[in-house]
Amino acid sequence: MGNVQHAFVAQSIDGGVYWRGPLGATLPTEPVEEASDVNASLKDQGTAAKDGLSVGITRTSNDVQDFDGGLYIDIQTEYNGTFKIKLLDVDSAEVKKTAFGDANVTVTPATATKGARYHVKHNSAQLPIGAHVFACKYGNKYKTWVIEKGRVSEIAEFKAESQDAMGLELTIKAFRNAAGNYVEEYGDIDGVPTS
Numbered sequence: 001m002g003n004v005q006h007a008f009v010a011q012s013i014d015g016g017v018y019w020r021g022p023l024g025a026t027l028p029t030e031p032v033e034e035a036s037d038v039n040a041s042l043k044d045q046g047t048a049a050k051d052g053l054s055v056g057i058t059r060t061s062n063d064v065q066d067f068d069g070g071l072y073i074d075i076q077t078e079y080n081g082t083f084k085i086k087l088l089d090v091d092s093a094e095v096k097k098t099a100f101g102d103a104n105v106t107v108t109p110a111t112a113t114k115g116a117r118y119h120v121k122h123n124s125a126q127l128p129i130g131a132h133v134f135a136c137k138y139g140n141k142y143k144t145w146v147i148e149k150g151r152v153s154e155i156a157e158f159k160a161e162s163q164d165a166m167g168l169e170l171t172i173k174a175f176r177n178a179a180g181n182y183v184e185e186y187g188d189i190d191g192v193p194t195s
Helices: 093-100
Strands: 018-021 048-065 071-087 105-108 117-120 130-138 141-155 168-175 184-187
Touching: 048 130, 071 093, 071 130, 071 141, 093 105, 093 117, 093 141, 093 168
Parallel strands: none
Antiparallel strands: 018 130, 048 071, 071 168, 105 117, 130 141, 141 168, 141 184
């Protein structure tokens, strides 16, 4: 029989869902419960769209057949982890830097006559590998995924239109960390402490 305490319906933590920082940043080693639990070197990427976060795990294999054409064994040929998230704070300098590269974004501070402005260079330079943290909650339960080494590998087509808010949908690809894992996941089983 199922246990409803094992269900999880994701919500943001203090409005945050995704943080990005440099390689070597201090990373969480337990579920993030408050945005302030995330090291300051990891920058908050703002609000995510209602579809939330998609976690993809690819594990493919080739089958080896025996003399009679039956399945003898399978050989794993690929494993990777990807995360997709659509960010709504499209004019945030941090979101621009995540999507297009830190070196490709320049911010000019506000003046007496103009607000702060940005300039983004759209070019083919590969984006840097960095640290990525995703976190969400459900009541007293928390779930966190940590990517020690990952890269934004894809930006979905985005639209500027009058009937919807613009969003930047990013795909982040995870690479092996120091322990040989792609992603470290931390969470609560039921969110119920002992009495």
